[in-house]
Amino acid sequence: MSQVPAARRTLAVLRLLASSAGPMPASAIARETAMPRSSAHHLLREMAEDGFVVYLPEERAWGLGVAAFEIGSAYLRQGPLERLARPPLRRLVDRVNEIAQLGVLHGAETLYLLKEQPPRHATLVTDVGVRMPASLTASGRSLLAHLPAAQVRALFPGPLVSRTGQGPSSLRELRRTLAEDARRGWSIEDGLITEGFTSIAACAFDHVGHPTAAVTVTFRRETRPEDAWPALAEAVRATAADLTRRLGGRPGTDPRT
The missing domain is CATH 1.10.10.10 (Winged helix-like DNA-binding domain superfamily/Winged helix DNA-binding domain)
Structure with a gap:
């Protein structure tokens, strides 16, 4: 009591x-x-x-x-989400030696709030303040995968955007991808934003289990074979879980179950 x-x-x-x-x-x-x-x-x-x-x-x-x-x-001015996320992202960069980012949903787009990277690392198009179609980015899809189907449908009422001619072209294809992401616990984007680059993302949750932010690692595809991706994904998931704890949150569930 x-x-x-x-x-x-x-x-x-x-x-x-x-x-x-x-x-x-x-x-x-x-x-x-x-x-x-x-x-x-x-x-x-x-x-x-x-x-x-x-x-x-x-x-x-x-x-x-x-x-x-x-x-x-005042909450928005103080930027507590970024402040809470920065230490876990720095630890993730030290662990995997790749660029790590924090993204949130802004309507049907992913908005990047924070980026940490190793010294002398290649610059990405997805910098802080940049917005990208959430249906294409790993960070956006990791968040969308934990939203109710009706909310996803409302966000994408028409044809989906493509940057490289790849990725889901319809809401039905996106739903299939999100269902797989929710089952697996992490999302992957391979060459949909920038050719030759791959991103893996996992979601952090707030106190009611709502998807709040996504932790993403991006790397050159040629540097990591596909059989190494699951281990990298576990590091990303661990960082997202750490951020969930720092936010006072609790893990979400698949809204489709």
């Missing part, structure tokens, strides 16, 4: 409102957080005093307040 029940209830309300499509009545908040109605009303009034929630009288509902927005903005 929590030693600070008021804090637990406050956080539960914030998480509920953050995950809701819109403001919620106090009765629904009380029900979803398993809180007595009187306690929910009292807590919401206290949170409103500090600006964390706001009451909308016309809708008779409660929504997130400006203070909650300010905290979210």
Whole structure:
């Protein structure tokens, strides 16, 4: 049992409102957080005093307040994901002597937030701040593999992008690839972004098991035979698991099962 029940209830309300499509009545908040109605009303009034929630009288509902927005903005300014990921990525580079990157989903694209590399290593097109089609990159597919099928379908309503004339050309082909990636526990991209380069990626998860970021290692294909890829993938998976722990997360499951 929590030693600070008021804090637990406050956080539960914030998480509920953050995950809701819109403001919620106090009765629904009380029900979803398993809180007595009187306690929910009292807590919401206290949170409103500090600006964390706001009451909308016309809708008779409660929504997130400006203070909650300010905290979210501060999170983005501080870049905690990158800060938490940098040490594991550096250890991964030391272990495999290849470029390691951190990527997240940004709509239907992979956005690269962080890159670590050995000295005097070849530069990649996928640098920090660069976006690439998530259906092509190993990092993007490792994240997509743990999203519900309906969400993947919404992200890719039309034909899929190709850079080198290879890769999945339809949503059906992409689904087959994602199913295999989810079963295997890691994703691979071989020459779909830059000819001659291969990438292996694994996913890190947040506190609810949602795919949050992908750890990727990229190397020249000619330097590593295919029978060496599984061992490299295990190093990437171990780093992603380490990042999951540092995020306070828990491993996700295949949403297709």
